[in-house]
Amino acid sequence: MEEEFSYLILLADRIRDAVKETESFKLECLQVSKQVNRLSLMFRSVIRLSTNTTTANTNSNTNTNQSSFYERPVRRIISEVSKTLEKTLALVRKCRQGNCFFHFLTITSAADFRKIFILLDTSIGDLEWVLSVYDVNSLDSNGIVLSLPPIACNDPILSWVWSYIAVLHMPSLSHRVEAANQLASLAIDNDRNKKIIVEEGGIAPLLRLLKQGSSSPESQIAASNVLSNLATDRQRIRMIVSEHGAPIIVQVLNESTMSVQISVAKLVSRMAKNDHAAQEEFARENIIRPLVSVLSFDTFLDEAKTQPQKPTSFHSLVKINKDLQGGSGGGKSNVGICRSGTHNKYEKENVSPDVKLQLKINCAEALWMLSRESISNSRRITETKGLLCLAKIIEKETGDLQMNCLMTVMEITAAAEMNADLRRAAFKTNSPASKAVAEQLLTLIHQETSPSLQIPAIKSIGSLARTFHSRETRVIKPIVLQLGNMNLDVATEAAIALGKFACPENFLCAEHSKTIIEYGGVTPLLRLLRPGNDRAQIHGLFLLCYLALNVDSGEGLERARSALEGAARSSVLMQNYPSLRDLIPNAISHLAVYETGVYTLMQSYTI
Structure with missing residues (x-):
């Protein structure tokens, strides 16, 4: 200069x-x-x-x-x-x-x-x-100068952005808060304003305000609101990340008051939703731990009282003491310890139940966005015992909090379907968390009437199809009942989920197929094959083919052959869905062989 x-x-x-x-x-x-x-x-x-x-x-490094x-x-x-x-x-x-x-x-x-x-x-x-x-x-x-310099007379937004960002570099905290609020208003209006704010260097002072405003929740909320409004585009999000925004955001989430955590969790959710690289960057900064910690606040406090006391050996006491001191865990977060710290911290805050609820809603949404299409983040959530926390909230809560937790579970189960290691580690048959999650999902499928809750619950059970034993028929029955749901989307998702139980990739496909037929799944399934909805028809055909190939007899299968033959005559289906070209003829052939065998056997008895 x-x-x-x-x-x-x-x-x-x-x-x-x-x-x-x-x-x-x-x-x-x-x-x-x-x-x-x-x-x-x-x-x-x-x-x-x-x-x-x-x-x-240079001379005042200690001045925040x-x-x-x-x-x-x-x-x-x-x-x-x-x-x-x-x-x-x-x-x-x-x-x-x-x-x-x-x-x-x-x-x-x-x-x-x-x-x-x-x-x-x-x-x-x-x-x-x-x-x-x-x-x-x-x-x-207000610390704002709104006069127009001649250089920006044709673009007043540019001069306003310059003025606001210049104030963000000044020492007065109240002026900086006002400037941040003005930038937040500009960023809401349109993408051009967002682009100008980023290009003119607005991200760095906003992050500095977020980090240094620990004595003023208002300043941290103002800064996080602007960043949230900017984080609607991948390029702008990566600018935030490149300015070392992730560690600052995680630090603020760990140390701030509830009101600040609400806005910061919203920022995390927005960034993770719009950029996969931000998901990974937050994961590296271990953001899963504070989110699960906040979400588990007041969730498990009564759980210890319901568990029976067990004799404790001297070695067990030593191990418990080490755990409480944070000496074990190999870097994994201990939810009990986090919950205790969170509890003590929040006891000092005089906040309403509505604020606590809003914080949990935003943290659950952040977990949902972080786990979306991310196997590594889904694994991290299960390692922090987040599954049990999510199951408890799905059981006890309603509204947005229940929905966000359910969507998080849906993403985790989808990741487990794709990754065998995660599936084996997080969804063991004897795992309390796995049992709790499955129980709540089945309850939603059976008792809920809202498709917005039923569909993610059905998807989650379908993703876990390979984790259930053949004797766990209680898992299949509620989904079979939804094949006849009046809502076609729910019925279609039920067919997709049952298809994962009956498909050849499932080792127990024959046993599961028998269970589906025994619970009367063929009759409502045939109704899905009616023309009018290609998605329902296609997934219904897949499931019907799997049932026909896996089971030789069963109620309703005698009508399956004619339905499959009708589909085989549809040139549109065969051209648009090549995977059905071989599957349908094989299913028809299998049913024909069985029917021929039965007819021959009946003739021998007659003679």
Whole structure:
């Protein structure tokens, strides 16, 4: 900055020296000299302002609200002023003694002077705006300067963004909060405003306000709100991450009050939803632990009382003591310890139940977005005993909190379906968390009437199809009942889930297929095959083919052959879904062989 301003001062000196040597347009040149002198004084004022700010920062490392100098608009203005002074110097030099082309350039030079006066006035106006914005004593009660510099007269949003970001670099916390709130309002309006805020360097001071405003929840909420409004695009999210935003956000989530945690959890959810790289970055900063900790607050407090006391050996006491001190766990978070710390922390806050509920809703949504299509994050949630916490909340809560926890479970089970290691580790048959999750999912499928709850519950059970033993027929019955649901989407999801039980990839497909038929699954399944909804028809055909191939007899299978033959005659289905081309003929052939065998056997008995 000083070097660039030094060049401007040098240009101003050259212009003044050239004015002294002029022989023509002396009055105009004297006017130019006055304007250039004014600019030169402004240059020095801006240099002093930036130097004092830099020196104050160097000497006050312990000041959490220290100011810094925002260079972005100044550099833009310096560039324009430099061009103006270069043009001015070239014009003034034409008026020096000995210019043989003077008489030919008189008219052009007069017009040029008028243009130069306008350009110099513009430069003066720009620098006046800089001094008004950066001089703390000139700010109003809100700390905002909304005057327009000439450089941004065609784009007032740019000057407002400059003003707000400049205030974010200043020491007054109340002014910074107001500037952040104004930026949040601008960011809501449209994507162009968001782009300007990011391009003009707004992310770094917002993160600094979020980190340093621990004494002021209002400032942290204001900063996180702006960042949430910006985090609707992958590129902008990666700008936040590149400014080391993830560790700052996780730290604030760990240490802040409930009101701040609500807005920060919303920010985490927004970033994780719109960028997979942000999911992984948050995971590396171990954000799962505080989210599960907050979510489990008041959830398991009565669980220990219901468990029977067991004899405790000396070695067990030692291990328990180490656990309580955080000495074991291999880096994995201990939910009990986190819950205790969270409980003690929140006891100091006098907050309403509505605030606690909103915090849990936002944390559950953040877990949902973090686990979405992420095997590693799903594994981390199960390692923190988050599954048991989610199951308890699904059981006891309603509304958005129950829905967000259910969607998180759906994402975890989808990850487990894709990854055998996660499936074996998190959904063991004898695992209390696995049993609790399955129990709540089946309850929702059986008792709920809302498709928004039934569909994710059915999907989750379908994803876990390979974890259930053949004797666990109670899992299949509620889903079979939903094949006849009046809501076609619910019935279709039931067919998809049952298809995962009956498909050849499932080792127990034959046993599960028998159970589906025994519970009367064929009759409602045939209704799904009616034309009108391709999705329902296709998944219904897959399930019917699996049942026909896995089971030789059963109620309703005699009608399956005609339904499959009708589908085989549909050229549209066969062309659009190649996987059915071989499956349907094989199922028809298997049913035909069985029926022929039965007919032959009946004839032998008759003879």
